[in-house]
Amino acid sequence: RMVFGNAGGTAGAGVGFTRDPSTGQAELYLDYAPNVQGEDVVSGRTRLPGAIAAETLTAKIRKELGQLAALLEQEFRDVQEFEFTVENGKLFILQTRDAKRTPLAALRIAVELAEPGLLTAKQARERVAKLTPAQLETVELAGAESAEPLATGIPASIGVATGAAVCDPVRAIERARAGDAVILVRDGVATSDIAALEVAAGLLAVGGARTAHAAVVARQLGKPCIVGCAGLEIDTSQRVLHFGSRRLVEGDMLTLDAGTGRVYAGVLSSVRRRPSELMDRLAKLPD
Numbered sequence: 001r002m003v004f005g006n007a008g009g010t011a012g013a014g015v016g017f018t019r020d021p022s023t024g025q026a027e028l029y030l031d032y033a034p035n036v037q038g039e040d041v042v043s044g045r046t047r048l049p050g051a052i053a054a055e056t057l058t059a060k061i062r063k064e065l066g067q068l069a070a071l072l073e074q075e076f077r078d079v080q081e082f083e084f085t086v087e088n089g090k091l092f093i094l095q096t097r098d099a100k101r102t103p104l105a106a107l108r109i110a111v112e113l114a115e116p117g118l119l120t121a122k123q124a125r126e127r128v129a130k131l132t133p134a135q136l137e138t139v140e141l142a143g144a145e146s147a148e149p150l151a152t153g154i155p156a157s158i159g160v161a162t163g164a165a166v167c168d169p170v171r172a173i174e175r176a177r178a179g180d181a182v183i184l185v186r187d188g189v190a191t192s193d194i195a196a197l198e199v200a201a202g203l204l205a206v207g208g209a210r211t212a213h214a215a216v217v218a219r220q221l222g223k224p225c226i227v228g229c230a231g232l233e234i235d236t237s238q239r240v241l242h243f244g245s246r247r248l249v250e251g252d253m254l255t256l257d258a259g260t261g262r263v264y265a266g267v268l269s270s271v272r273r274r275p276s277e278l279m280d281r282l283a284k285l286p287d
Contacts, residue, residue, distance in 0.1 A: 003087045005037050010089040013038040015211035018069040019079045021101040022158045024108030031211040064091050077118045100220035103135040111281045121285035142269045149262040150243035153229030156210040160270045161202025161224035162255045169196035183254045189214040202256045206232050224258035
C-alpha cells in the first residue's frame with residue numbers, strides 16, 4: 001500500500017539507525033522531518049535540524065522505533081539502517097539494510113554484539129579483520145579551546161579534516177589529483193558529489209541531513225562530514241564563502257571537527273588516538 005508522509009497533520013518521514021553509525025554507541029540515531037516524503041530526507045536536499053527534528057515525533061512513535069531497533073538487531077545480528085513513514089500518527093516501516101559505518105563504529109559494534117552473544121567471537125573478528133590499525137585510529141583536535149569556530153553544523157561523522165575549501169566537485173577532483181587536500185563545500189549533500197567526496201579530505205554542507213545518502217557514504221569512506229551548517233552561505237558564482245561577517249574565498253584553508261560539528265579557518269593541530277580498550281575487549285572475547 002502507499003503511505004504518505006506529506007499528508008499533513010501528524011505525518012512525516014525519516015531514517016533511523018539502530019546504533020550511532022559514527023561512533024557505534026548503542027543509541028537510536030534518527031533524522032525525521034514532518035510533512036515530507038522519504039526522498040526529501042535521504043536526498044540531502046531538505047535542511048533538517050538533525051536530531052532536533054526527531055523530537056517532533058510523538059512519545060508513542062519514539063517508543064515503537066526503540067522497540068523496532070532492538071527487534072531488527074536480534075533478527076539480522078547487525079546494525080540496521082531503516083526508513084519509515086508516519087501517516088496520521090501511525091508508524092510504517094518501509095525497508096531495512098545493514099548500516100554503513102565508520103571503522104571505529106565497526107569495531108565497537110562487533111564487540112558489543114558479540115559480548116551478549118548475538119555474534120560469536122570468530123564472527124566479530126571477521127567483521128573487522130580487513131581494517132588496519134591506522135583506519136581504527138581516531139583523529140581529534142589538539143588545543144581547539146583557544147580557536148574560535150567560524151560556524152557549527154550537525155556532526156555526520158567523526159574525525160578531523162583540513163584542506164582548501166572548494167565549492168565545485170569538478171575543481172575538487174582536479175585539485176585532489178594535483179596533490180592538494182580539499183574540503184568539498186556544498187549547499188546540499190547530493191549523491192552526484194560522490195566522486196568528489198571520494199578524493200576530498202572532508203565534506204561541509206549548508207543543508208542536508210546526517211542520514212542523506214552522501215553523508216552515509218562519507219561515514220563509510222571514513223571522511224569527516226558536517227551537514228546543516230546554517231551559518232554558512234556560498235556564493236558559487238564568485239567562489240566565496242560567508243560565515244556571518246567573515247568572508248573566505250575558494251582555496252582558503254578550513255578545518256572540520258566532525259566530532260563536534262565545528263568549522264574553523266586555517267590549519268589546526270590534531271592528535272591520533274588508538275581505541276585500545278575496544279581492541280582489548282575484542283581480543284578477550286571467549287571462543
